[in-house]
Amino acid sequence: MSRKLTVVLLSMLVLAGAMGLKTAVTAHGNGPAVLSANGAPVPTPF
């Protein structure tokens, strides 16, 4: 049980870290969308 809770805690830490990083990177968000571009032209977001 404690192992599963540790996994949940680690997952939440990763989620919080990733969303914090996203906020930091997109703070002045007027650039293009962050997407795994495979070369296709990116349309304007909705």
Add this chain to the structure above:
Amino acid sequence: MLGPADWVIWSLATLFEAAVVVCSLRKKVFRRYFFLNLYMLSSVCASVGRFRILMHDGRSSLEYRYFYYYSEALLVICLYFGLISLYSRVFQELQVERYVRFGAVVLLAGTAWFSYTIVNQSSARMLTHFVYELSQNLYFIGLVLTYALWGVILKLRETRALLVQLVLSLGVYFSAYAASYAVSNLRPDLFSHMVYLFPVIGCLLPLAWAYAIWRVPEEARIEPARLAVASR
């Protein structure tokens, strides 16, 4: 309207993605790296679909926008599972694959919930906004998970050369993409100079994977630095 450089980069990216699948099949590692190959195969299919819609309806059409963002979400989810499969391979000997799978599901559910809380205020086209937000958030989750995997590989002194090369190229891809995105946000005046940077970075990941799968045998091991010094 797309210029010749856009077409060349897009074609090369699709070619490299197909090359990853072909190299995996030739080297008989397709099933071993199934999710990475699934991502590459899906990406080739998405490129073909996007090309058809682009030719038929144009870049500014709703059809192209919907197809692009929905296929992008599926691609990012495939990439996420590819990354989790790399975690499973790294933790294979510790017998904790169960927990890796559990953590992956919890993280995916947490990201979906977080994306939903962001978009649930918008009443119009909520599903589309959710898909767009989810793919963006999963991208950043992938970035953090790749760095964590780098750390685990260093800590566990992983020596499987192919696995290390696949993870390193994924890390370089995510890092270069995030850095160029941050620079284009901080200095919008530089964006016109960086317009080809994003698709070129997108080309480099399948190229690096195809090269690694083709050149590095599955049984190849990296010689740890301490052993290399001791053997001299």
